[in-house]
Amino acid sequence: MGKAELPLHAPARQADKGYIGQSVPRPNAQRLLQGRGTFVDDLRLPRLAHVVFVRSPHAHARIKSLRLQQAQAAPGVIGVFDGRAVAQVCTPWVGVLGHLKGIKSPPQHAIAIERACWQGEAVAAVVAESRAQAEDAAALVEAEWQELPVVVDMEQALAGRPVIHPELGDNVCFKREHDTGGVEDAFAKADLVVEETFHFGRHTGVCLEGRSILADYNAAEHSLTVYHSTQAPHMMQDIFARHLGIPEASVRVIAKDVGGSFGIKVHVYPDEMATAALSVMLRRPVKFVADRLESFLTDIHAREHRVKVRLACSKAGEILAFDLDDLTAIGPYSVYPRTSGIEGNQVVNLTGGPYRHQKYRAKLHVVFTNKNVTCQYRAVGHPIAVALTEGIVDLAAQKLGMDPAEFRRRNLIPDDAYPYTFPSGIKFEKLSHHQCLDKLLALMSYGKLREEQAALRKQGIHRGIGLAAMIEVTNPSPAFYGVGGARISAQDGATLRLEPSGMVTVLCGVTEQGQGTEAIFAQIAASAVGVGMDKVRVITGDTGVTPYGGGTWASRGAGIGGEAVLLAGRALRSNLLEVAAAVLKVDQQELDVADDHVVNRLTRESKLPLAELGRIAHFRPDTLPPDFQAELTVTRHYTPRQYGFTFTNGIQASWVEVDTATGFVKLLKHWCVEDSGTLINPMLVDEQLRGGVVQGIGAALYEECLYSPEGQLLNGNLADYLVPMALEMPDIVCAHVETPTKQSQLGAKGVGEAGTAGAPGAVMNAINDALAPLGARVTAMPFTPERILRALRKVP
């Protein structure tokens, strides 16, 4: 059989090739079900020391003095260090990228020197034999502060009142303007212009496992092994190597089980860099695990935006132009190495994305404030772009008296219009908006639901339907980070090895955070090689053994890592056939691999079990022709190149009931139709979508990091910061359209962020649909009962 022979997506394929498309349970879930996983905090190393950080109680203050002596003398203390001491070992960094023209940020140190710029910034590190001893000693560090003027409001920050980093001239980290031209003209000629200002609350990832790192420096080798709860081991290997002055190949980053990440664990955190530096300084393993309060203060936040958006359309309901002005605040530093300019940049790239208007103008300002830093969190920019687009689209439909589903149908880019270039410059290979819309409306019985809604309104029950069409960035090419100078891999590699027993070991640079990466790699490998999944073992998350790769972010694992596994699997099978041909002394073309055996290609009769092939190739190669060498380990890599991003599309719907007496929103049901190309494991895909939807619901209804005017985080604990819990969540119905990408042989696009991208907009539109007859409207997330009652003019 030739190279493109695997009927990967044929409907009725044989079981030996057919794991792709099957809802196979994850083999690696078994250990987690018995509490026998290995999270960083589960590891025990000899001479392990524990670090605790003294953090600034002020949002902006000069460190007049730090008295460490008392802490140093406390029981169990190994060392107490300030920023200058740690800076001797760890060089500072600057979170800018070349392709974000003009982005600026000051150098940032592992531990603040002279000045703290947000409440929670680490100013000293206390290392002790136990965590409890380190915490006791940290309380003995005496700091004398000179408080500095604070800016927490983004409008004030934009106005430079005051400028946080005087050497930068102003508080503008990054700005961008995009204009296709003709926007003013389109607005002047429009029959209808709608305008709205939307506010998005700053929130955070709340991974159940806090950020965790255990750094183990070996002074004899000048080598560093880091056990890290991270999404990007190779990126961190490069960073530790460069900032600690250790050769890259002498740094090994190992990510075992990771207790949730969602983009939180793909950034460089000062306290984690300090932990690695302390291991070097103390020549022993040092562990840091962020507790819940530290997580709220220092895990990246995201999504604090104020956006004015205008839409122009004709009487017939044709969208003519979008115009938007986004202001977002990112804290005092742009986060390294991905920068904090990307989220706003995505809002500019993606707003209006599902629709076919040609005129588009967008303005973005990204400003510094004295709050915790923000950076890329699941669905980066998409939840904002989708909510803006879908919120203003619904308003236009309402003003025209047109059904929102019909309004979308008139404006969604036609399914036969691809490839297509959107006015922001992004390119779509092939999307399926209309198929998805049709499927969604059928799935939710849209017409019937509207009738039910109308009937209930007469009884004083206010229910609403909200739709949100979306596009999503997946499978990013080097255009995302690499072109800007970031040492973040856009390619990923996979190694497949046939073991002597006929089993297959897979090693891949993409990591597992529970989304099922290892399971789908096993499915792909088993399908490509021709073995049962029970014969496959997968290893990820170790720079010491896996091929180099980017890891897990931007919905890239299945599409990029999966393709590398597929290519390596096909190559291994080809090599197996060469060995079999040599053993059996027949033409390779007569053979195939199926069900753990080399078989006759036509009769499917077993010719040689792979276990026997493995035995001969490994232990009795003397029986093979003298010039023949079996190659049973193969590595292949994959980089998407034809498009900057492989866009996916989908549409969500939310069905809610608003209690107009209390302002509470009850989520009744949620639907999501998504086109993520080839579905490798529908069960895992659906669960990714549902988890994402629920995270988006959190943003829409509950989650916000609230700061006082002094820059104090007011609700930084799990009791006061609300997250979605089981009782409030609805059942979520998922369905799919499959448009495989033609850029790869696997055809998979990403799916991990779609749910989070669309849910906030869908919920917002549903609430506003429920409130519409009452003349009320909400535009500031999260939609708390207080905000809804205020919109209803029931509270001031």
Add this chain to the structure above:
Amino acid sequence: MERDFDIALTVNGVRVARRVEARQHLVDFLREELGLTGAHAGCEHGVCGACTLRVDGEIVRGCLMLAVQAHGRRVDTIEGLSDSGELAALQKAFHEHNALQCGFCTPGMLLAAQELLRRGGKPSREEIRAHLSGNYCRCTGYQAIVDAIEQVLHGQG
């Protein structure tokens, strides 16, 4: 004031004795002193449920109970309840439904779910959701967890 105390307790059916600091939480004792790392510290203020344990047959938050309070009592953890087979039906259903992703909440979630099963009866989906409302899961969206528990409830006839 006395800081350290001798305690003796039964953990997963095995008698253990240790001298512990009065302030040490039960979950930290199990993790640090006994190496039972299946229960996780998620929030350490009693909200997330990741540290759920069973003490004398009742589920408790391991971060809200001190090790000294477990003196003379029987403590069961995810490891012990896995080995005894008590959680097998739930674990199988969780696996088949993919009712976990990162797995950090899973031990607590399973202990909470088993509590519901032990009460008997046929709770509705809404009641299952209500029972789990003290266990935070950021990954799954909860639906597969509810599905898995529902399957075991129905499987019990």
